Amino acid sequence: MLETERQEFVRDALLEFDTDRENVGSTCAVLTPTIKSRLRELQSGQVLEVRVNEPSARGDIEAWCRLSGNPLLRIVDDHGPVLSFFIQKK
Amino acid sequence: MAKLMINCTHGQEDPERATLAFVVGNVAASADQEAIVLLTIEGVRNATRGYADKICKEGFQPLKDVMQAFVSNGGQIWVCGACAKPRGITDADLIEGAKIVTAANAVEYLASGAASLSF
Numbered sequence: 001m002l003e004t005e006r007q008e009f010v011r012d013a014l015l016e017f018d019t020d021r022e023n024v025g026s027t028c029a030v031l032t033p034t035i036k037s038r039l040r041e042l043q044s045g046q047v048l049e050v051r052v053n054e055p056s057a058r059g060d061i062e063a064w065c066r067l068s069g070n071p072l073l074r075i076v077d078d079h080g081p082v083l084s085f086f087i088q089k090k
Numbered sequence: 091m092a093k094l095m096i097n098c099t100h101g102q103e104d105p106e107r108a109t110l111a112f113v114v115g116n117v118a119a120s121a122d123q124e125a126i127v128l129l130t131i132e133g134v135r136n137a138t139r140g141y142a143d144k145i146c147k148e149g150f151q152p153l154k155d156v157m158q159a160f161v162s163n164g165g166q167i168w169v170c171g172a173c174a175k176p177r178g179i180t181d182a183d184l185i186e187g188a189k190i191v192t193a194a195n196a197v198e199y200l201a202s203g204a205a206s207l208s209f
Contacts, residue, residue, distance in 0.1 A: 029113040029150060033159055036120035067092075067121035 009074055009086055012046040013038065019054045027054045032064040035087065039070065042089045047073065050085040061085050093124045093204035095196070098133040100209065105147040108136055111209040112156040119163035126204075127160065128196055129188075130170040134179055137169045137188035161187035168196065 015038045019027050031052065039048055050061065058075065065072040069090050076084040096118075098111030111127055118125040135141045136153065145153040161167065167188035169179070174190055181190055200206060 028117070029156075033116050033120040033163065036163065064117075064121050067123060069122065 009049075009076070010047060011049040011086055013042055013048045015048060015050045017050060017052040017054075017057075019052070027052070027057055028060050031057055031060055035061070035064065036068070039087070039089050044089055046089050048087045048089065050087060051082050052085070053081045053083075055083070057083060057085075061087070091122060091124055092118075093199070093202065094118050095126045095128055095199055095204045095206045097128045097130060097206065097208040098136065099131045101132040101135040101141065102145055103132060105145045105153065106150075107209045108133065108142075108145055109147050109150045109153045109156060112153065112160050113150065114207065114209075115165050116156055116160040116163060119160055119165035122164075124204075125160070125164075126166045126168050126199065128168045128170065128191075130173050134169050134173045134177060137167050137185055138179055138183045139185055142185075157185070157187075170196070 015035065017031055017034060035048070035050060042048060062072060065087060071088045071090065072085060073088050074086040096111050096115045098108060100107040102108070111133070115125045115127045129137055136157070142154040142157055150156070157167070168191040169184065169188055171190045171192050174180070184190070
């Protein structure tokens with residue numbers, strides 16, 4: 001059901017952040033700057049889905065959205081390895 | 091928008107401290123906060139051309155890449171003049187996005203309400 005929620009929620013772009021592929025010791029150092037970089041490619045109002053395989057990403061992204069003013073529309077957490085965050089460009 | 095000053099006091103002799111200051115600065119800048127990394131003591135060398143190319147702490151992006159991202163996201167790099175001068179560092183040696191400042195500049199920024207963090 002949560003996978004359906006993820007699929008049905010409208011998004012304009014997808015960022016898949018794989019902590020193993022990124023080869024970084026700390027996701028918090030790289031994830032939000034990467035989101036910022038990706039959002040630059042979108043128009044105001046468009047939605048970026050961020051998928052990340054790191055539970056601590058929730059705290060990072062929630063804080064970043066509050067600071068930057070880009071609304072966090074939805075979090076999809078099916079208790080699997082991947083979290084999805086839907087962020088709207090302000 | 092908050093004002094943040096992150097002090098970096100280390101260069102090659104402590105690549106983790108050198109890198110973390112810019113990691114935090116880049117997170118702040120990419121969250122649209124006003125962020126300055128103030129380089130002091132050996133940290134001033136990080137702003138000289140080619141120096142950061144040699145710094146890469148395991149588990150982190152290369153320092154040069156983090157610094158470039160920080161500047162691209164609007165971050166400023168301030169180089170303490172009192173620390174640069176005895177090390178023979180002048181404006182001509184600095185990378186783009188870095189400038190030499192005085193103690194009064196740093197104090198003024200802090201006194202205007204900036205939060206600070208030091209590595």
